[in-house]
Amino acid sequence: MRVECKECGSKGRITSRENVSALFADLYCQCGSAHCGHTWVSQLTFSHTLNPSAQSVDKLLFDRLRRMPAEQQQELFDQLGVPAR
Numbered sequence: 001m002r003v004e005c006k007e008c009g010s011k012g013r014i015t016s017r018e019n020v021s022a023l024f025a026d027l028y029c030q031c032g033s034a035h036c037g038h039t040w041v042s043q044l045t046f047s048h049t050l051n052p053s054a055q056s057v058d059k060l061l062f063d064r065l066r067r068m069p070a071e072q073q074q075e076l077f078d079q080l081g082v083p084a085r
Helices: 054-067 070-080
Strands: 011-021 024-031 039-045
């Protein structure tokens, strides 16, 4: 990830990161120009998913299945042709 100094336009670097939450972080940045020396905090946040992870879809499906009543689970398995346990 690239950061740019808003004061002089030089490349900056991220010196540290503080995770505020799983979806939000403060990035502590420093200008790469010795003549400028500007330091600042940028914020990084998660916006939205473009392509969901296959892991998360599987987890969502299994979690939902576990919460279904046993007879609904069996009905679903019957429709899918899955043999009973």
